[in-house]
Amino acid sequence: MPTTALSLSRDEFELLEKLLWMDGPSRHELAARTGHSKSKIASLVAHLLDDGWLEEGESQESSGGRRPTSLHLSHQLGFIVGIDLGATSVDVVLCDVNLTVLGTRTAATSVSLGPGPVLAQIGGLLDDLLTCHGVPPEGVFGLGMGVPGPVEFRTGLLINPPLMPRWEGFNLREHFAALFEAPLAVDNDVNLMALGELHHVRQRGLGTDLENFLVVKLGTGIGCGIIARGDVFRGADGAAGDIGHICVDPDGPRCYCGNPGCLEALAGAPHIAREAAQAVESGASPILADLARQHGELGTREVAQAARLGDPVANHIVQTAGSRVGQVLAGLVNFFNPSQILLGGGVAHMGPLMLASVRQSVYARSLPLSTRKLRIDYTHLQDASGRRGAAVLALRHALTVQAGLRGEA
Amino acid sequence: MPTTALSLSRDEFELLEKLLWMDGPSRHELAARTGHSKSKIASLVAHLLDDGWLEEGESQESSGGRRPTSLHLSHQLGFIVGIDLGATSVDVVLCDVNLTVLGTRTAATSVSLGPGPVLAQIGGLLDDLLTCHGVPPEGVFGLGMGVPGPVEFRTGLLINPPLMPRWEGFNLREHFAALFEAPLAVDNDVNLMALGELHHVRQRGLGTDLENFLVVKLGTGIGCGIIARGDVFRGADGAAGDIGHICVDPDGPRCYCGNPGCLEALAGAPHIAREAAQAVESGASPILADLARQHGELGTREVAQAARLGDPVANHIVQTAGSRVGQVLAGLVNFFNPSQILLGGGVAHMGPLMLASVRQSVYARSLPLSTRKLRIDYTHLQDASGRRGAAVLALRHALTVQAGLRGEA
Structure with missing residues (x-):
């Protein structure tokens, strides 16, 4: 953290x-993005450079003359940690303050074990990562952390997490406060996938019409991250996006939540x-039986492989699941009118038939105005969306907390 | 319009x-709401008073001394017109610039007749109202106008409106530009109900947690207005909230949109x-048969009356419809996590059993975190939500257009 004046004015x-959504902008680009005049930007930037919040990149010669100097958050501020906890795996990422990835650690885990063992495991990964980079x-x-359950965003508490019953009411912020001076922000894992995708799209300048979109995680659980008007939408209690328990078949099997279908x-x-x-068991798929014997297990990986081998049973399983997902998304397209739906998670990557089934089901059921520009595809960042989002959350939260907004004169 | 300098700085x-969401605030209240210092507010207000944008209310004596002066938009600016066009009726309202209602006109209509006859009718109501108030x-x-179909908000064009096929691509802005110098803004009728409810809630100071809610209109059509983070959410193409064509029964009857159920x-x-x-016809309800004979028609009014008389068939009809609505809303509660769902429209007011069925169906199917604070009730403004919303839209749009934002120095 800078040792000079920490507090910031609202404009600063x-x-x-x-700036944190941009890729080393010039003063000119910042003026365009903020709506401030060039002279105002010059003065704000000068203060932020003096106070150790910003630093300048090297200006390079280009054919048209000297390129304008790029602006970045100052490395003096420190490092960013992102933690992406899924139901069965955890990713930890260390970034510099401009979110360039320095290193990652990934491990299999099981959130159902509860906070004790899982946080010990995360602590080990973090120690290793920090030590390795000095x-x-x-x-x-x-620090930012995504968890596979509903989070009350203001307090950071997990509320009735169906996949994480032992974590109910556990205070992650207090846990990390004993380890780090820096603040921790916690959010739902799918919200962070959405935040990560938004950051990618904006930093790459991929399109200004990408301010309303959905990121859907298909895995052990099914959830949806919502970007509305260019920011994560969390709803009244932080529970928005919990689409896994929307009913698709009133006569369907009972879910662990208690409701059918x-x-x-x-x-x-x-x-x-x-x-x-x-x-x-029924002998319907010799291919799946073979794969189960070879791998010693039978999960989405084996079904995906059988589908690629042309097994009709496996293809039917994939298609039916994709169609169910599309059935729910069709309703959400009518309600929310997103510009994109981006799919991530292990189930989403079971093969092209999954994506095709989701698309078919959505386009068959949604209204023309909502689908004429709609794009349904995989997430841009593949399995890195969640940890990028955790890092973005960490940075935004730390700026807010550590800056300590200065009252206006 | 003020004859002096029209353009405004961003802060002004x-x-x-x-201010347009507040009920004649003091300078002190404006400072609290905008986050500006008292001295900055004093200077901004002084400019706005000088330039004819604001005027002061009379300060009154109170027990604690002189009450602070209230601030209002200047009556010099002119009057606001709101038009709420439904499938079968139209409301026109004339307000002063602070949205106090001066008069309304209501008439039965049929949007299916197309723009010619319907706009002639609206023109007549408007003429009468304006003449009457000089x-x-x-x-x-x-001017602000709500229409019962999807609107591309930027252009104000109707896009594939299922209830209004003759209006496809009709340019309402051009129509009104020939009649008024003032600008017209157009939106979906249910978005404007939501905007009207938001204005009511804010102006009355009914609660700061009311920034994420849904307004559902149950009538000839079914639609949903979405308030997300304190403003109307329209989605990527202005089509958000079109919940009437979400599938509730894949084996159900075919809808006019082409899809089943x-x-x-x-x-x-x-x-x-x-x-x-x-x-x-089947003789199942002698009460409905009686009412149909007495009234010469058989619609929601008769079913509601029969239900109140204890007719089990009518009650079943109401209950089934409410339960279908609740089925869709339960999914939207999981997805959007609203703090409130407010019901309006003729079908919503068919009696207490309708509200009860919707509630029962939502609470049975939504997740605990999403429903622990959820309130499901009628709209606060009853049938006036839409025209209040049209007036709010008119005022916001006119301020934006007529102010002509001044570039910063």
Whole structure:
């Protein structure tokens, strides 16, 4: 953290908030993005350079003369840690303050074990990562963490997380406060995938019409991250996007949540594994039986492989799951009118038939005005969306907290 | 319009934008709401008073001394016209610039007749209203209009409106530009109901947690207005909230949109009328048969009356429709996590059983975190939400257009 004046005026803070979505902008680009005049930007930037919040990149010669100097957050501020906890795996990423990735660690885990063992495991990964890059705990500027359950965003508490019953009411902020001076921000894992995708899209300048979109994670659980008017939408209590328990078949099997025919119960990874097991038991799919013997297990990976080998049973399983997902998304397209739906998670990557089934089901059921520009595709960042989002959340939260907004004169 | 300097700085414009949601605030209240210092507010207000944008209310003596002066938009600016066009009726309202209602006109209509006859009818109502209050066309500061179909908000064009096929691509702005100097803004009728409810809630100071809610209109069509983070959410193409064509029964009857089992086809007013007609034909409901004879027609009004008289068939019709609505809303509660769902429109007011069925169906199917604070009720403004919303839209749009934002120095 800079040792000089920490507090920021509202204009300075807003400038940093804009800059973190850009890729080393010039003063001119910042003026265009913020709506401030060039002279005002020059004066704001001068203060932020003096106070150690910003630093200038090297200006390079180009054919048209000297390129304007790029502006970046100052490395003095420290490092950013992102933690992406899924139901069965955890990713930890260390970035510099401009979100360039320095290193990642990934491990299999099981959130159902509860906070004790899982946080010990995360602590080990973090220690290793920080030590490896020579970063002491006090060198961390901010931490962000995604968890596979509903989070009350203001408090950071997990509320009735169906996949994480042992975490109910657990205070992650307090846990990390004992380890780091820097603040921790917690959000739902799918919200962070959406935030990560938004950051990617904006930093690359991929399109200004990408301010309203959905990111859908298809895995053990099914959830949806919502970008509305250019920011994560969390709803009244932070529970928005919990689409896994929308009913797709009132006569369907009972979900662990207690209700019948939830999307998650009919398209989540455990359901796909059960369908595969039934196909093996009934002798309907010799290919799946072979793969189960070879791999010693039978899950989405085996079903995907069988589908690629042309097994009709596996293809039917994939198609049915995709169609169920599309059935729910069709309704959400009518309601939310997103410009894009981006799919991520293990189930989404079971093969082209999954994406095709989702698309078919959505286009068949949504209204023309909502679908004429709609694009349904995989996430841009593949499996890195969640950790990018955790890092963006960490940076935004740390700027807010550590800046300590200065009252206007 | 003020004859002095028209253009506004960004800060001045933002202050007016805040003020229009408040009920004659003091300078102190404006400072609290905008985050500006008292001295900055004093200087902004002084300019806006000088330039004819604001005027001061009379300061009154109170027990604690002189009450602070209230601030209002200047009556010099002119009058506001709101038009709320539904499928079968139209409301026109004339307000002063602070949205106090001066008069309204209501008439039955049929949007299916197309723009010619319907706009002639609206023109007649408007003429009458303006003449009655001595307002010449050039005295109008802004016009806002709601229509029962999807609108591309930027252009104001109707896109594939299912209830209004003859209006496809019709340019309402051009039509009104020939009649008024003031600009017209057009939006979907349900978006304007939501905007009207938001204005009511804010102006009355009814709660700061009311920034994410839904307004559902149940009538000939079924639609949803979305307030996300304190403003109307329109989606990527202005089509958000079109929930009438979400599928509630894949084996259900075909909707006029072409798909089977749409919510509108199973809970809209025409469906309820058809169910009632069948009950009369089959002899299942002598009460409905009596009412049909007495009134010479058989629609939602008769079904509502029969339900109040304890007719089990009518009650079943109401209950089934409410349950279908609740089925869709349960999914939207999981996705959007609203703090409130407010119901309006003729079908919503068919009696307490309708509200009860919607509630029961939502609470049975939504997740605990999403429903622990959720309130489901009628709209606060009853049938005035739409015209209030049209007036709010008119005022916001007129401020934006007529102010002509001044570039910063």
